Amino acid sequence: MIPTHDTIESVNRQIAEGKTSASAIAESYFSTIDAKDGEIGAFLALSKERAVAKAAEIDQLAKAGKPLPPLAGIPVAIKDVMVTRGVRTTAGSRILENFVPPYDCTAVARLESAGAVILGKLNCDEFAMGSSNENSAYKPVKNPRDTSRVPGGSSGGAAAAVAAGMAVVTLGSDTGGSIRQPASFCGVVGMMPTYGRVSRYGLIAFASSLDHIGPLTNTVKDAALVLRTIAGRDPMDTTSADVPVPDYVAELDIPVRGLKVGIAKEYFGEGLDIEVRQAVERAVDELRSLGCEIVEVSLPHTEYAIPTYYIIATAEASSNLARYDGVRYGYRSRKARSLSEMYRRSRDDAFGAEVKRRIMLGTYVLSAGYYDAYYLKAQKVRTLLTRDFDEAFKKVDVIATPTSPTAAFRLGEKTDDPLAMYLADIYTVTADLAGIPGISIPCGMTKENLPIGLQLLGKHFDEATVLRVAHAYEQASGSRLQASRSSA
Amino acid sequence: MSDTSKVTEQDVSYVSELANLELTEQERARMVRDLNSILDYIDRLNELNTDSVPAMAQVSDRYGVDESKQGSSRFAYASREDVKDGLRPSLPHELALQNAADADGAFFRVPKVIEK
Numbered sequence: 001m002i003p004t005h006d007t008i009e010s011v012n013r014q015i016a017e018g019k020t021s022a023s024a025i026a027e028s029y030f031s032t033i034d035a036k037d038g039e040i041g042a043f044l045a046l047s048k049e050r051a052v053a054k055a056a057e058i059d060q061l062a063k064a065g066k067p068l069p070p071l072a073g074i075p076v077a078i079k080d081v082m083v084t085r086g087v088r089t090t091a092g093s094r095i096l097e098n099f100v101p102p103y104d105c106t107a108v109a110r111l112e113s114a115g116a117v118i119l120g121k122l123n124c125d126e127f128a129m130g131s132s133n134e135n136s137a138y139k140p141v142k143n144p145r146d147t148s149r150v151p152g153g154s155s156g157g158a159a160a161a162v163a164a165g166m167a168v169v170t171l172g173s174d175t176g177g178s179i180r181q182p183a184s185f186c187g188v189v190g191m192m193p194t195y196g197r198v199s200r201y202g203l204i205a206f207a208s209s210l211d212h213i214g215p216l217t218n219t220v221k222d223a224a225l226v227l228r229t230i231a232g233r234d235p236m237d238t239t240s241a242d243v244p245v246p247d248y249v250a251e252l253d254i255p256v257r258g259l260k261v262g263i264a265k266e267y268f269g270e271g272l273d274i275e276v277r278q279a280v281e282r283a284v285d286e287l288r289s290l291g292c293e294i295v296e297v298s299l300p301h302t303e304y305a306i307p308t309y310y311i312i313a314t315a316e317a318s319s320n321l322a323r324y325d326g327v328r329y330g331y332r333s334r335k336a337r338s339l340s341e342m343y344r345r346s347r348d349d350a351f352g353a354e355v356k357r358r359i360m361l362g363t364y365v366l367s368a369g370y371y372d373a374y375y376l377k378a379q380k381v382r383t384l385l386t387r388d389f390d391e392a393f394k395k396v397d398v399i400a401t402p403t404s405p406t407a408a409f410r411l412g413e414k415t416d417d418p419l420a421m422y423l424a425d426i427y428t429v430t431a432d433l434a435g436i437p438g439i440s441i442p443c444g445m446t447k448e449n450l451p452i453g454l455q456l457l458g459k460h461f462d463e464a465t466v467l468r469v470a471h472a473y474e475q476a477s478g479s480r481l482q483a484s485r486s487s488a
Numbered sequence: 489m490s491d492t493s494k495v496t497e498q499d500v501s502y503v504s505e506l507a508n509l510e511l512t513e514q515e516r517a518r519m520v521r522d523l524n525s526i527l528d529y530i531d532r533l534n535e536l537n538t539d540s541v542p543a544m545a546q547v548s549d550r551y552g553v554d555e556s557k558q559g560s561s562r563f564a565y566a567s568r569e570d571v572k573d574g575l576r577p578s579l580p581h582e583l584a585l586q587n588a589a590d591a592d593g594a595f596f597r598v599p600k601v602i603e604k
Binding site: 098099100102195208209235239241303307308311322325326327330331336337338343348353359360367376379380386418434435460 | 499502503504506507508511519523525527530534543546547568570573575576579583586588589590598600601
């Protein structure tokens with residue numbers, strides 16, 4: 001079965017022309033999910049009632065000839081780390097197995113008020129901790145391009161759902177690469193905006209200074225449309241930035257001629273797969289032929305990004321995850337006789353191995369005697385990593401890199417070696433630490449027919465230029481179309 | 489793994505207590521191995537001299553800073569208007585209790601806090 005790969009535009013058009021209805025589209029997506037998701041495992045819950053009601057509302061508007069909102073009838077699915085009122089939200093963890101949130105995440109609410117139809121909740125690594133989706137407490141997700149391979153993580157379900165045509169748009173979250181790396185593995189577009197660009201209200205916290213919400217889509221234009229909808233100040237998240245949101249879609253077609261694209265040798269070193277390197281180099285050539293000037297830049301502290309990330313992210317996680325104690329929500333052990341025993345047993349029973357490992361590492365680096373050596377040290381190196389980008393962006397408008405050093409690896413390949421798994425994020429964590437925006441777009445296939453991702457990084461709050469360059473490349477290369485034609 | 493392991497089983501016991509985790513015998517052994525391997529890798533940060541580098545707590549430190557003010561009022565994000573302006577109403581009692589493992593309609597119920 002060939003994925004349909006609708007875009008926001010194509011769905012908009014079909015509804016506006018009366019060729020189909022939002023209800024019929026939702027129904028057809030639910031049957032695609034029925035047919036395919038047994039094998040892929042992208043969904044943890046479906047929100048049929050909510051979807052049917054929203055689709056009916058859109059159809060009413062259309063029937064009455066009223067103007068339709070920008071995302072009218074678009075089938076959307078949400079990574080299960082974003083809370084949804086009345087729809088079970090687990091964060092991929094047993095500890096939230098029966099959690100039904102009483103309110104909506106801001107990004108989800110904004111999508112829905114723009115007309116989107118929420119199909120359901122997407123599988124992910126537990127609390128978004130992982131690079132392969134194998135840390136989900138429920139089931140692994142299979143890569144739709146090759147089901148013996150991982151879809152990447154932690155937004156594995158979000159990438160797989162778009163790649164398999166089970167949603168037109170999904171929302172993922174990115175703390176160390178969790179939108180861009182799975183987008184790259186599954187051959188779709190994944191956009192991480194600037195830190196603070198999209199409200200984190202209702203995003204289940206992993207590492208608060210690094211967490212971002214962003215879209216996964218079939219095209220760059222769709223990513224621009226979704227970002228325009230979810231971006232902007234939200235008084236419910238004090239770290240959401242009060243910076244005007246440009247019309248990303250209107251800026252897409254401004255020619256890229258004359259823009260400067262940076263290339264950093266630190267992203268083309270040891271460990272980079274040869275086929276990935278060649279594909280990214282071809283993409284850079286393509287950008288050159290579009291009139292971009294290619295400029296060498298240096299990001300000298302790149303090799304320190306992974307150790308920095310695993311101190312800061314785990315420290316913040318150990319604090320954020322302290323709230324799961326069996327009292328107000330979530331799993332509670334029935335075996336405990338005292339309060340403190342209840343805390344320990346509830347957490348012991350219901351957290352998975354990777355989550356425990358990160359809580360332990362985070363607690364260790366914050367503990368008395370180690371704070372300066374680890375946590376404070378990492379915060380200082382974070383400054384150095386950010387300065388690297390400040391310097392580079394004095395010379396260039398965007399920086400082009402591979403998204404991941406390899407294409408999708410096999411299920412089980414890295415589960416025994418946490419460090420090897422962490423290194424899958426080596427090219428993506430830097431942007432999270434510096435808070436700059438980044439996108440991954442398909443830029444070719446390996447000989448084994450696995451997608452390869454090109455990453456474009458931009459200046460703080462300059463998603464517009466990142467999207468513009470990505471769009472120009474996508475139009476010129478048509479790689480997305482090739483990729484989807486060659487998929488089964 | 490290096491023979492000068494940083495993290496001992498004792499450390500793991502101590503940290504697991506701080507983290508409110510119990511961990512099985514098997515989990516503890518694996519944790520010693522994993523934490524040592526990760527911390528060995530993390531050690532490369534010591535190659536960098538950061539004596540004169542300021543720490544960065546979060547990205548928001550880089551914008552919305554009003555240098556004319558003191559303390560946390562320098563930061564735009566330090567003001568919780570969601571609380572100040574009453575934008576975040578308290579959850580109704582019933583909703584707040586609906587996800588609890590044990591509640592009596594008014595309060596969360598927990599096992600004995602102080603043991604005899």
